[in-house]
Amino acid sequence: MELQEAIGTRRSYRFLLPHKPVELEKIQKMLEAARLASFWGNVQALRAVVVRREHASEEVMDALFALVAGFQIRRAPVVIVWYLDYAALDVQGDRLEELVRARALGVDEDAALAFLDETLIPFFEAAMPHIKQTGLTDLDCGQGIAQATLVAVEQGLGTCLLGSAKAEDLKRVLSLPETAKVLVLQCVGYPAETREAGGQRPRLPFEELYSLDACGTPFPRDPDVVQDLRDSRMLQEPAPLPWRQEELDMLQRALDLPDF
Numbered sequence: 001m002e003l004q005e006a007i008g009t010r011r012s013y014r015f016l017l018p019h020k021p022v023e024l025e026k027i028q029k030m031l032e033a034a035r036l037a038s039f040w041g042n043v044q045a046l047r048a049v050v051v052r053r054e055h056a057s058e059e060v061m062d063a064l065f066a067l068v069a070g071f072q073i074r075r076a077p078v079v080i081v082w083y084l085d086y087a088a089l090d091v092q093g094d095r096l097e098e099l100v101r102a103r104a105l106g107v108d109e110d111a112a113l114a115f116l117d118e119t120l121i122p123f124f125e126a127a128m129p130h131i132k133q134t135g136l137t138d139l140d141c142g143q144g145i146a147q148a149t150l151v152a153v154e155q156g157l158g159t160c161l162l163g164s165a166k167a168e169d170l171k172r173v174l175s176l177p178e179t180a181k182v183l184v185l186q187c188v189g190y191p192a193e194t195r196e197a198g199g200q201r202p203r204l205p206f207e208e209l210y211s212l213d214a215c216g217t218p219f220p221r222d223p224d225v226v227q228d229l230r231d232s233r234m235l236q237e238p239a240p241l242p243w244r245q246e247e248l249d250m251l252q253r254a255l256d257l258p259d260f
Ligand SMILES: Cc1cc2nc3c(=O)[nH]c(=O)nc-3n(C[C@H](O)[C@H](O)[C@H](O)COP(=O)(O)O)c2cc1C
Pocket: 010, 011, 012, 013, 066, 067, 068, 069, 161, 162, 163, 164, 184, 201
């Protein structure tokens, strides 16, 4: 599947085949994609524990709890617990030095290393409490999770992100470090629903979201580009497709689901 089609096809797949395990190779490719994502200062604070339902204790399953649409977790063959490890920020200087030595930062290596020691690293150390508040690190983690999600779609899998309602319990039962912050749970499996999953979910109008040169001047949306994106299947039919309710009724019976 091409990238644009994968972006268009990616949905929150809430209905997964409970009985069909996911090959670890496919999960590995998701993790490999997450690992390659960009990070400010290359800190790489995104971590994950992959939980296979078949191997999970009742204690772990209880801690894998989400308030909204939590039924998905009990049926998902795999749940990836994504977390941010703040300990990665404490060794950020090492990551910067690696960037310089990889010739990805600075033009002259010796001058760049000196600049790191004298200016950049002390600056980041002083600014770290503020940086932790900015959400920058969380944003980078999101980029990693997004890359993993696209690789999942490309491999025929479906995923759905769920906010964790028992983050502290999860930290304990999965032995996450004290410095961890649980970000989100990602159910992974083979979709039980059609790939369209009822169609493209509602999005706010393009012009309302994006500006050109100054906020309030809508970025002009070229209809030819829109047509191109329809052709490449990045833009797909809006939800609900006419037969969605029948599909939901069928899924509810097949998967023994609650009304909500
Ligand atoms: C970070 C994040 C957390 C989410 N948490 C939940 C959740 O706790 N429960 C839920 O039902 N859906 C959750 N979702 C799914 C969204 O509701 C979903 O993305 C949205 O309805 C749009 O659908 P789409 O992903 O198919 O475009 C979450 C999505 C994201 C990106």
